[in-house]
Every structure is written in C-alpha cells, then in structure tokens.
Amino acid sequence: MTGLGATTPLGGDVASTWEALVAGRSGVHLLKHEWAQELPCRIAAELAVEPSEVLPRVRLRRLDRSEQIALVAAQQAWDDAGLSDDLDKERLGVAFGSGIGGALTLLAQDDILEEFGARKVSPFTVPMLMPNGPAAVVGIEFKARAGVHAPTSACATSAEAISLASDMIRLGRADVVIAGGAEAVIGGLPMAGFSSMKAMSTRNDDPEHASRPWDRDRDGFVMGEGSGALILERRDHAEARGARIYAVVAGSGLTSDGYDIVQPDPECRGGGRAMRAAIKQAGIDPKDIGHVNAHATSTPVGDMAEVKGIKREVGDHVVLTATKSMTGHLLGGAGAVESIAAILAIVEGVIPPTINLENPDPALDLDVAANEARKVELNAALNTAFGFGGHNAALLFTKA
Amino acid sequence: MALSRDEIREGLSDILEEVAGVNPDDVADGKSFTDDLDVDSLAMVEVVVAAEEKFGVKIPDDEVANLKTVGDAVSYIEKG
Numbered sequence: 001m002t003g004l005g006a007t008t009p010l011g012g013d014v015a016s017t018w019e020a021l022v023a024g025r026s027g028v029h030l031l032k033h034e035w036a037q038e039l040p041c042r043i044a045a046e047l048a049v050e051p052s053e054v055l056p057r058v059r060l061r062r063l064d065r066s067e068q069i070a071l072v073a074a075q076q077a078w079d080d081a082g083l084s085d086d087l088d089k090e091r092l093g094v095a096f097g098s099g100i101g102g103a104l105t106l107l108a109q110d111d112i113l114e115e116f117g118a119r120k121v122s123p124f125t126v127p128m129l130m131p132n133g134p135a136a137v138v139g140i141e142f143k144a145r146a147g148v149h150a151p152t153s154a155c156a157t158s159a160e161a162i163s164l165a166s167d168m169i170r171l172g173r174a175d176v177v178i179a180g181g182a183e184a185v186i187g188g189l190p191m192a193g194f195s196s197m198k199a200m201s202t203r204n205d206d207p208e209h210a211s212r213p214w215d216r217d218r219d220g221f222v223m224g225e226g227s228g229a230l231i232l233e234r235r236d237h238a239e240a241r242g243a244r245i246y247a248v249v250a251g252s253g254l255t256s257d258g259y260d261i262v263q264p265d266p267e268c269r270g271g272g273r274a275m276r277a278a279i280k281q282a283g284i285d286p287k288d289i290g291h292v293n294a295h296a297t298s299t300p301v302g303d304m305a306e307v308k309g310i311k312r313e314v315g316d317h318v319v320l321t322a323t324k325s326m327t328g329h330l331l332g333g334a335g336a337v338e339s340i341a342a343i344l345a346i347v348e349g350v351i352p353p354t355i356n357l358e359n360p361d362p363a364l365d366l367d368v369a370a371n372e373a374r375k376v377e378l379n380a381a382l383n384t385a386f387g388f389g390g391h392n393a394a395l396l397f398t399k400a
Numbered sequence: 401m402a403l404s405r406d407e408i409r410e411g412l413s414d415i416l417e418e419v420a421g422v423n424p425d426d427v428a429d430g431k432s433f434t435d436d437l438d439v440d441s442l443a444m445v446e447v448v449v450a451a452e453e454k455f456g457v458k459i460p461d462d463e464v465a466n467l468k469t470v471g472d473a474v475s476y477i478e479k480g
Contacts, residue, residue, distance in 0.1 A: 058421030061419070120449060123442040123443075
C-alpha cells in the first residue's frame with residue numbers, strides 16, 4: 001500500500017478527512033434541497049468539497065458524480081504514491097467499484113426523456129450510469145492495461161475491490177493496482193427506497209447524532225457520499241523505486257451468507273468466515289490484531305451480529321471503532337475509506353472514535369474507542385464490510 | 401430576421417465552449433470539428449441538439465456526417 005486518496009463528507013482529501021475523524025467531527029447535516037423535504041429521512045453526509053472545485057467544467061458534465069469523485073480520489077492516491085507516467089501500463093490494473101452506480105444520472109435523464117423526448121437524452125447517459133463507470137474512468141485516466149475490474153456488492157463493494165486488487169498482485173497479473181470505490185446517490189429515489197426498507201435513521205431533528213453505531217438508541221444508517229482510493233503495489237516494485245509503504249494487505253477474505261437479500265445472518269457466520277479467511281491468509285495470530293474498523297452502520301440488527309462475529313473470530317481483546325458515526329454510510333465507498341482509516345490507525349497509532357455512543361447496547365461486550373480517539377500501538381488492523389445480498393469482506397492490514 | 405454568418409458562428413462557438421470546452425478563439429470556418437477542435441462523436445451529438453434548439457433548425461442524423469467543418473455547419477444553419 002503506497003498511496004491513499006479520498007474525498008468524503010469530512011474533507012476533500014485524506015489529511016483533512018483523517019483530522020476530522022480523529023477529532024470526532026460529524027459530517028451529517030439536514031438536507032436543504034427541495035426534493036428532500038417530503039422524505040422520511042432528510043439528513044445525509046454530503047461531500048465536504050464539491051468535485052466542481054477540483055475538476056474542469058467540461059469533464060464534470062460528462063461524468064456521473066460517482067465517476068467524478070472516483071477520479072478525484074484516484075488522482076490523489078496516484079500522486080501520494082509518487083507514481084509517474086513511465087510506469088509500465090500493461091502492469092497497471094484497476095479494481096474500483098460502486099454499489100449503485102449512476103442512479104442520479106439515470107433519474108435525471110429519464111426526466112429529460114419524459115419531458116423533452118429521446119433526442120434530448122445526453123449521449124453520455126450510458127457511460128455515466130453504468131456501474132463500472134468509476135473503474136473505467138480511473139482506468140482510462142491512468143492508462144491501466146492489466147485489467148480494469150468493477151466489483152459490485154452493495155456496501156461490501158470497495159472492500160471486495162481491495163481484495164481483488166491484492167489477488168491481482170499475488171497472482172502476478174499486475175505490479176500496481178488502483179483499488180477503491182465511489183458512491184454518490186444522495187437523492188430522492190435512493191433515499192426513499194432505503195427508507196421504505198426502514199434501514200435509515202429518521203432523527204431529522206438532530207442530524208449530527210443520527211449515526212450512532214452500537215448505541216441503544218440507534219435507528220438506522222445515515223447515507224453519505226464519497227470515494228476512497230488506495231494504491232496496492234508489489235513489495236519489490238515499491239522498494240525498487242523507494243516508495244513509502246503505509247501498510248501491507250496481509251490477508252483478505254470474501255464470503256457470502258446464502259441467507260437473505262437484506263437481513264444479515266444474526267450470528268455473523270459468513271462475516272466471521274471472511275475474517276477467518278483473512279487471518280489465515282495473513283498467517284498471523286488473531287491476538288496480534290489490535291483493532292477492527294467495523295462495518296457497524298447504526299442499524300438495530302447488523303451492529304450486534306457483527307460484534308458476535310468479531311468476538312468469535314478475532315477475540316475479546318480488540319478495540320473496535322465505527323467511523324460511519326462520522327462519515328455516514330458511504331455504501332460502495334465505505335470499505336475503501338474505512339480501510340484508509342484502519343491503515344492510518346496503524347501508521348499513526350491512533351484509533352478514531354465512534355461518536356454518539358452514549359448508551360452502549362447492553363449486548364456490546366467488546367471495547368470501543370467511544371467518543372474519543374484512542375492512542376494505541378498497532379501491528380495489525382482489520383476492516384470489515386458487508387453488503388445487501390449477503391456479501392462479506394474482511395481485509396487484514398499489517399505494519400509495513 | 402435571418403442571422404448573419406458571423407452571428408451563427410458566434411452562437412455555435414458558445415455551444416462548442418459550453419458542451420465541449422472549445423476555446424472560442426479557435427472557432428473559424430475552416431476548422432474541422434473532429435481534427436481541429438477535438439469534438440468527438442458523442443460531443444457532436446450534444447452540439448447538434450443544442451444548435452437545433454438555438455437556431456430553430458432541424459439537422460437530421462444523415463446530414464450531421466456532412467458537417468465536417470464549422471463553415472459547413474454555419475452554411476447549413478444559414479440555409480435554415
């Protein structure tokens with residue numbers, strides 16, 4: 001891991017996002033948009049820095065918002081890694097996902113079709129709405145020719161992408177892979193759909209306290225938008241060019257529940273097997289894992305099921321945190337941004353807090369960095385991500 | 401009242417800048433959309449739709465292939 005990039009509700013880059021995470025700042029606020037006013041959930045975590053402040057105007061109009069932020073994050077990661085154009089592009093890959101894709105483009109163009117007819121529909125509609133759009137845009141920007149992959153597994157998407165990227169390097173398919181995910185679907189229909197499932201918080205009168213993983217009074221997730229990108233690089237390739245190595249992707253695990261389209265397995269069996277697989281691949285003792293950046297979305301069932309899985313597979317010594325308490329749920333961007341948080345926890349020796357954990361759920365029997373950042377020396381940290389459809393991903397990072 | 405060639409070119413130039421980021425200083429009758437102004441086929445679709453709206457003309461798809469240069473487009477719109 002030699003480069004990190006992000007644009008999130010907390011900041012337009014990794015440094016500002018990390019600073020806000022450690023400080024325990026919430027990125028959630030009340031939506032002022034007219035379309036939001038009749039929704040059951042009128043709160044969300046919108047980007048701190050609009051892509052229009054970073055990308056040129058004509059570029060913006062040909063890209064869905066998810067593609068715009070994928071590009072922003074990937075460019076940061078690329079620059080952070082100190083990579084240049086002389087890299088062998090046939091050895092450069094991309095694994096970059098989106099959970100939902102260009103839904104807002106689809107809806108906007110459908111409005112144009114209804115109102116003005118087919119001829120007015122943008123010729124960029126299809127490349128903007130396709131869920132492989134963010135991966136494709138990143139791949140073209142950096143001329144990646146070893147394969148551009150766009151895993152899509154709802155909220156496990158970008159964790160799966162990092163796992164896939166790691167496999168690409170292990171299998172010898174690439175020397176460098178740009179991995180991550182992007183999601184930008186804060187809009188009427190996606191929010192109404194999640195609300196109809198009763199998955200979203202309705203704490204509209206208190207936005208900053210709405211995302212409260214593991215708290216007794218949690219009532220659903222808060223939608224966020226954002227993108228995270230990570231440069232994975234074969235160790236000898238990174239060493240040969242003297243690159244800074246943040247951490248190592250020591251192991252990853254991907255499993256599926258085979259259980260329910262939206263409900264998590266109450267015992268976290270599939271999630272647990274993913275953790276076990278990551279630990280096994282890394283070949284480390286679970287006792288060496290000091291921290292888990294948990295999926296914990298602030299939903300009543302999912303949060304506690306995951307705790308069972310972590311306790312069983314990793315042990316009761318770990319310190320958990322749920323950074324979704326601050327960023328909201330970035331859906332397809334979550335695994336990447338939370339992996340960045342887990343990696344920086346190792347690098348900086350600081351676990352960002354889980355804010356709003358005022359009255360812990362009685363079933364929470366693991367240590368959480370509640371409400372304040374925790375200083376702790378870490379050799380290894382785990383990131384988990386689970387998605388609708390029963391997709392489970394676990395990523396194990398170790399000190400460089 | 402019919403627009404002059406200069407007025408049409410200026411209107412086209414605004415459209416090209418808006419949808420494809422073409423510098424207005426580069427827009428001249430002899431310039432090819434694809435070779436000189438970097439307007440690819442998808443961007444050209446947007447230019448055509450915007451031009452139809454702005455100038456109140458119809459530009460059928462099989463006609464678009466003949467509009468290779470800015471001058472071609474100005475002449476077509478001029479004929480109305």
